[in-house]
Amino acid sequence: MTRQEAVGPKLVAEFxxxxxLCFTVGSCINAxxxxxxxxxxxxxxxxCVLTVxxxxxxxxxxxxxxxxxxLACGLAGKMELERVGLYVxxxxxAGLLAGPCSWGMYGKIVLLQPGQxxxxxxxxxxxxLYTLMLCYVVLNVACSKNTEGNxxxxxxxxxxxxxxxYAAGSISGAxxxxxxxxxxxxxxxxxxxxxSTAWHNVQWLFSYWGWQLMGSALATMLYLVTRDRRFTxxxxxxxxxxxxxxxxxxxxxAEFxxxxFLVLTVGLNVLVLSRGTVWSIAASLMCMIYALGDxxxxxxxxxxxxxxxxxxxxxxxxxxxxxxxxAQFVGGIIASLVYAGMNDWRTFTLAPGDDYxxxxxxxxxxxxTFLLAFVVLSVxxxxxxxxxxxxxxIASVVTAGGYAIGxxxxxxxxxxxxxxxxxxDLINNYSFHHGLIYSIAEIAGGGAAAGAFMVMRxxxxxxxxxxxxx
Numbered sequence: 373m374t375r376q377e378a379v380g381p382k383l384v385a386e387f388x389x390x391x392x393l394c395f396t397v398g399s400c401i402n403a404x405x406x407x408x409x410x411x412x413x414x415x416x417x418x419x420c421v422l423t424v425x426x427x428x429x430x431x432x433x434x435x436x437x438x439x440x441x442x443l444a445c446g447l448a449g450k451m452e453l454e455r456v457g458l459y460v461x462x463x464x465x466a467g468l469l470a471g472p473c474s475w476g477m478y479g480k481i482v483l484l485q486p487g488q489x490x491x492x493x494x495x496x497x498x499x500x501l502y503t504l505m506l507c508y509v510v511l512n513v514a515c516s517k518n519t520e521g522n523x524x525x526x527x528x529x530x531x532x533x534x535x536x537x538y539a540a541g542s543i544s545g546a547x548x549x550x551x552x553x554x555x556x557x558x559x560x561x562x563x564x565x566x567x568s569t570a571w572h573n574v575q576w577l578f579s580y581w582g583w584q585l586m587g588s589a590l591a592t593m594l595y596l597v598t599r600d601r602r603f604t605x606x607x608x609x610x611x612x613x614x615x616x617x618x619x620x621x622x623x624x625x626a627e628f629x630x631x632x633f634l635v636l637t638v639g640l641n642v643l644v645l646s647r648g649t650v651w652s653i654a655a656s657l658m659c660m661i662y663a664l665g666d667x668x669x670x671x672x673x674x675x676x677x678x679x680x681x682x683x684x685x686x687x688x689x690x691x692x693x694x695x696x697x698x699a700q701f702v703g704g705i706i707a708s709l710v711y712a713g714m715n716d717w718r719t720f721t722l723a724p725g726d727d728y729x730x731x732x733x734x735x736x737x738x739x740x741t742f743l744l745a746f747v748v749l750s751v752x753x754x755x756x757x758x759x760x761x762x763x764x765x766i767a768s769v770v771t772a773g774g775y776a777i778g779x780x781x782x783x784x785x786x787x788x789x790x791x792x793x794x795x796x797d798l799i800n801n802y803s804f805h806h807g808l809i810y811s812i813a814e815i816a817g818g819g820a821a822a823g824a825f826m827v828m829r830x831x832x833x834x835x836x837x838x839x840x841x842x
Contacts, residue, residue: 379455379458381432381433382432382433382434382455382459383433383458383459383462385429385432385433385435386429386433386436386437386459386462386463386466387462387463387465387466388425388429388466389425389426389428389429389433389435389436389437390437390438390462390463390466390467390470390551391466391467391469391470392421392425392470393418393421393422393425393437393438393470393549393551393552394466394467394470394471394474394551394552394554394555395470395473395474395555396417396418396421397418397474397552397555397556398470398471398473398474398475398478398482398555398556398558399474399477399478400414400417400418401414401474401482401556402474402475402477402478402480402482403478411647412647412648414537414541415533415534415536415537415538415541415546415648415652416534416537416648416651418533418537419530419531419532419533419534419537419655420530422437422529422530422533423526423527423529423530423531424526424530425437426525426526426529426530427526430514430525430526433459434451434514435514435526435529436459436463436510437463437549437551438463438506438548438549438550438551438552439459439460439463439464439549439550439551440503440506440507440548440549440550440584440585440587440588441506441507441510441588442456442459442460442463443456443460443585443588443589444507444508444510444511444588444589444591444592444595445510445511445515447588447589447592448511448515448592448595448596450511450515463550463551464550464551464554466551467550467551467552467553467554467555468554468555470555471554471555471556471557471558472558474555475558481558482556482558483572483573483576484545484547484553484556484557484572484573484576484577484580485545485572485576486543486544486545487541487542487543487544487545490542490543490544490714492579493714494543494544494714494715495543495544495579495583496544496579496583497710497713497714498536498540498543498544498546498640498714499540499544499546499547499548499580499583499584499587500583500584500586500587500590501540501587501633501636501710502532502535502536502539502540502546502548502587503548503549503583503584503586503587503588503591504587504588504590504591504594505532505535505536505591505633505656505659506529506532506533506536506548506587506591507587507588507591507592508591508594508595508629508663509528509529509532509659509660509662509663510529511591511592511595512595512598512599512662512663512664513525513528513529513662513663514529516599516666518599518666518667519666522662522759522760523759523760524662524760524761524763524764525662527658527662527763527764528658528659528662528663528763529659531655531658531659532548532655532656532659533546533548534648534651534652534655535633535637535652535653535655535656535659536548536637537648537652538641538646538647538648538649538651538652539636539637539640539641539644539646539652539656540640541644541646542644542646543640543644543714544580547580547584548584548587549584550580550581550584550585553577553580553581553584554577556573557573557574557576557577558573594629597622597625598622598625598626598629598664598667599618599622599667618667618668620692620695622667622668623667623668623669623692623695623696624668624695624696624698624699625699626664626667626668626670627664627668627671627672627696627699627700627703628699628700628702628703629660629664629703630660630661630663630664630668630670630671630672630703631672631673631699631700631703631704631707631788632703632704632706632707633656633659633660633707634653634656634657634660634672634704634707634786634788634789635703635704635707635708635711635788635789635792635793636707636710636711637652637653637656638653638784638789638792638793639707639708639711639712639720639792639793639796640711640714640715641653642720643711643715643718643719643720644715649774649778650770650771650774650775650778650783651771653770653774654767654768654770654771654774655767657672657763657766657767657770658763658764658766658767659763660672661762661763661766661767662763665752665762665763668696669687669688669752669753670752670763670766671696671700671748672700672703672786672788673700673744673745673785673786673787673788673789673818674696674697674700674701674786674787674788674811674814674815674818675741675744675745675785675786675787675814675815675817675818676744676745676748676818677693677696677697677700677818678693678697678745678815678818678819678822679745679746679748679749679818679819679821679822679825680693680748680749680753680822681693681822682818682819682822682823683749683753683822683825683826684826684833685753685832685833687753700787700788701787701788701791701792703788704786704788704789704791704792704795705791705792705795705796707792708792708793708795708796709795709796711796712796712799717799717800718800719793719796719797719799719800719801720793720797721793721794721797721801721803721806722782722784722790722793722794722797722803722806722807722810723782723803723806724780724781725779725780725781725782727779728779728780728781730809732780732781733777733780733781733782733810734781734809734810734813736773736776736777736780736781736783737777737781737783737784737785737810737813737814737817738813738814738816738817738820739777739817740769740772740773740776740777740783740785740817741785741786741813741814741815741817741818741821742817742818742820742821742824743769743772743773743821744766744769744770744773744785744817744821745817745818745821745822746821746824746825747765747766747769748766749821749822749825749829750825750829751765751766752766754829754832755832769785770783770785773785781810784810784814785814786814787807787810787811787814787815790806790807790810790811790814791807791808791811792807793807794806794807794808794810795807
């Protein structure tokens with residue numbers, strides 16, 4: 373087989389996947405003009421087309437469909453730079469064609485620009501951070517030997533769009549993809565509308581490209597830090613001495629990163645009055661669990677770490693648990709300052725709903741944090757854990773809890789989330805003690821989950837189950 377014959381099917385796959393992604397984005401944006409129902413599910417529709425395209429075409433080309441992803445793979449040494457260039461050319465060509473197709477179907481011109489009341493700095497952080505998240509998840513679930521052969525890669529990658537679309541869509545459009553930006557800017561349609569429209573879109577197009585490529589490069593650096601031993605103590609040759617075994621420093625970094633993106637997504641959704649807040653937060657948790665679960669266990673929650681420690685079986689040492697909790701709180705606090713800064717330092721207060729008191733709120737937080745921690749223990753730390761749906765199962769607790777008690781307590785279910793929100797709110801209000809009260813109820817829920825697990829799973833202790841996720 374010649375080199376051209378080997379690369380040809382991959383390039384065709386990249387064209388088809390990128391074209392359908394860009395066409396769906398353009399169509400969803402235009403459909404949103406016709407009603408709130410279309411707007412509410414736009415991010416989910418785009419996530420779904422990316423997910424199914426990755427599953428269908430990923431075995432052929434890797435399922436990048438995004439120049440930022442291809443660049444990250446090249447910089448991380450996962451693909452030859454020559455092939456990166458070919459992929460990028462095909463992806464950009466697909467975006468260039470998809471834009472006029474969606475415009476021709478709807479006849480509407482779309483402006484590429486930050487959302488109303490947001491400036492370029494907020495849009496830059498939105499595009500950079502969530503492109504970073506997207507590329508980072510791709511590298512971890514689709515390019516790492518430690519996660520090779522998994523079946524969750526498409527779900528993990530695709531649902532980054534659910535997390536980003538609802539959290540950052542109002543800020544920057546959550547484009548996260550230079551080919552999609554080109555499709556939206558749509559130079560052919562823009563020129564046909566007016567010269568000023570075309571010039572407007574071209575100016576913003578280069579800005580979006582720059583922000584997205586910065587996110588791609590940062591994702592590569594972060595990936596190397598969390599998975600390559602050359603960047604941690606005791607490493608040699610860039611590979612772990614024992615496959616699948618990571619230093620405590622790598623685990624702590626993973627916990628910081630996962631918690632950061634979780635709390636960032638929480639805060640942005642609340643502040644922009646998102647239509648899919650709970651769905652978006654659950655998606656961010658699921659994606660980060662799939663990306664980093666094999667490194668640290670994917671706790672991203674002090675109450676979960678307390679439950680894992682209290683349940684025994686050598687899953688985590690007290691010192692490691694303390695480091696995890698510290699990283700989670702720091703990640704949550706930094707994320708809260710970032711989301712506040714992106715929103716002109718607006719914050720919100722974590723407190724019981726208007727029609728409910730503290731007792732009701734703490735009962736709700738205790739109950740669903742208990743459920744969250746118990747599910748983690750049951751699906752991810754047992755002798756025979758779920759190998760594909762563990763992230764989906766854990767994140768689904770957030771979906772359940774968010775809708776069940778969101779009106780009562782806000783459905784934080786996580787001391788890092790609670791303390792992050794309360795720390796940022798010090799900018800405008802004195803509500804720091806609210807985070808402390810929430811944290812007590814949530815950690816109590818984690819401890820209760822460990823006790824229930826011991827009672828209901830005595831076999832796990834007699835067998836001495838080996839650690840699975842961390």
